[in-house]
Amino acid sequence: MFFPCCRRIFLKHSHSFEKTVRLSWLQTAASASNQNPRAWQLYSAVCLERYPVITNELTPLESKFKALMQLMEKENSLLSDHEKRLKDETAQAAKKHDDDDDETLRKTQYAIDFEDQWENEYNQFTPANRITDADINNDTRSVNRKLDRKLIFIIKQKLGEKEFWVLPQGVRQESESMRQAAERVLQSASGDKLKASFLGNAPCGFHKYKYPRSVSSHIGAKVFFYKASLKSGDITSGADYRWVTKEELKEYLVPSYLEAVEDFILEL
Amino acid sequence: MAAFLADVVLQITRLSLQRCCKMQGLTACRSIHTQGAPLLFQTSNILSSEPMKRKKRDDPALAAARIARKKKNIEKLLKQKQRLGRILKPIEEIEGNFKLQQRAHELRRERTQLTFEESEERALxxxxxxxxxxxxxxxxxxxxxxxxxxxxxxxxxxxxxxxxxxxxxxxxDNNSLLYEWHGPVSTPPIEGYDSPDGEYVDTTRQY
Structure with a gap:
């Protein structure tokens, strides 16, 4: 009595189950032809650089060679007018001293007086310090740190569930070129007070990563990097950011990402 | 009588002669005038200058001598040009300062004598x-x-x-072709520093 009833119910259900499965399969096939779920999502990213403001410290070899070149330059040169005058005057002074002449023919200004004057003028000027406050406080958010190195702008961005340190990136919108997308991304990451110049229309680097399986719309992201150099201005957006050197990137970036990025950040 | 008087008046006032002739007919006019040729206003140009001088004939020998002299002068100039070539604007950097060249011997430094070790060190x-x-x-x-x-x-x-x-x-990207960047420098720029301009006299010669 129980059995046939149960069987009937099962059959009824299995029929409906089969129907729904077929339906959902059809639906996905239809959406595939429209949206193409197997496509990659295109991202533009910006590698914003602050170029070195001051020269590098010379290595021991460089400073040694520099001294030698200056010495050789001096050895091969002729006396300048000032040096000649100084030489003549010292010779004259020595002669005068020997003769013990009275100082009737004393000139108002000697070459050596000029030298004192110049030295005074030079000592009055104090050049700015090569080590800035940002270096002392180790302020990685300041653009004025490590003036003799190239600095790179990185930002904390949410990719999927987690937050990562990356070069600022964003999805390309419809009817936008990759370069235009990069410009928009930089503006949104830095605020509108920062001025930067982009170098070329072509991307300089590439990186791709896959989304987890739960994301059904796309396979993953293809990131195209653009280079820009900082001209002026500050970062006014509320984002968490850092200005770091190429070596310091290791502490922040994911290894696979770092590998892609390191290729196009040159330190020449 | 009246007709005769009119004729006399015509004879006196010659300027109106032609008009009168037209009025009275040419035949009447001709019968009165006393000159041989028909009296009409002159239409050709009046020559109001003295007649042209007669051209003096040159001595052919003298003319030939003059031409020869001219030719000789030109040849001389050409020769001079060829000898000197084009006279170019002098370049100070190449020619150097003449005054300095003259007193170069007194501006020479004392030659530094390098020891063997020193020259070896330099080479290394x-x-x-x-x-x-x-x-x-x-x-x-x-x-x-x-x-x-x-x-x-x-x-x-x-x-x-x-x-x-x-x-x-x-x-x-045409914008990045105009890209320019200054630096790096040995000490960082001071914010808001007004660098003093040196005084200078422009001694560039104009040619």
């Missing part, structure tokens, strides 16, 4: 430097290769995604 330093620069050059070249490879890879991937985006990416 030069070799070290050359080696250092070579390594630097190789590193630079590697970095540039790495960069271009990275860019080529990016472009290839972009082309696979979309031909249109690729075409946009390979266009020349």
């Amino acid at each position: 330093l030069h070799k070290d430097w050359t080696r250092h620069r070579m390594h630097q050059f190789i590193d630079d070249m590697n970095a540039v290769h790495q960069f271009t490879n990275s860019q080529q890879k990016a472009l290839k991937e972009l082309r696979e995604e979309s031909e249109e985006l690729y075409q946009q990416a390979i266009q020349i």
Whole structure:
């Protein structure tokens, strides 16, 4: 009595189950032809650089060679007018001293007086310090740190569930070129007070990563990097950011990402 | 009687003669005038200058001598030009200062006599430097290769995604062709520093 009833119910259900499965399969096939779920999502990213403001410290070899070149330059040169005058005057002074002449023919200004004057003028000027406050406080958010190195702008961005340190990136919108997308991304990451110049229309680097399986719309992201150099201005957006050197990137970036990025950040 | 008087008046006032003639008919006019030729106003140009002088004939020998002299002068000039060539604007950097050249002997420094060790040290330093620069050059070249490879890879991937985006990416960016950047310098710039301008006299000669 129980059995046939149960069987009937099962059959009824299995029929409906089969129907729904077929339906959902059809639906996905239809959406595939429209949206193409197997496509990659295109991202533009910006590698914003602050170029070195001051020269590098010379290595021991460089400073040694520099001294030698200056010495050789001096050895091969002729006396300048000032040096000649100084030489003549010292010779004259020595002669005068020997003769013990009275100082009737004393000139108002000697070459050596000029030298004192110049030295005074030079000592009055104090050049700015090569080590800035940002270096002392180790302020990685300041653009004025490590003036003799190239600095790179990185930002904390949410990719999927987690937050990562990356070069600022964003999805390309419809009817936008990759370069235009990069410009928009930089503006949104830095605020509108920062001025930067982009170098070329072509991307300089590439990186791709896959989304987890739960994301059904796309396979993953293809990131195209653009280079820009900082001209002026500050970062006014509320984002968490850092200005770091190429070596310091290791502490922040994911290894696979770092590998892609390191290729196009040159330190020449 | 009246007709006769009118004729006399006509004879006196010659300026109105022609008009009168027209009035009275040419035959009447001719019968009165006393001159041989018919009296009409002159229409040809009046010559109001003295007649042209007769051209003096040159001595052919003298003329030939003059032409020869002229020719000789030109030839002389040509020869001079050829000898000197084109006279060019002097370049100070090449010619140097004449006054300085004249007193160069008194501006010479005392020659430094290098010991064997010193010259050896210098040579070794030069070799070290050359080696250092070579390594630097190789590193630079590697970095540039790495960069271009990275860019080529990016472009290839972009082309696979979309031909249109690729075409946009390979266009020349005219704004970055004007790109300029100053630095680096030995000490950082001081904010708001007004550097004093030196005084100078422009001694450039105008040609």
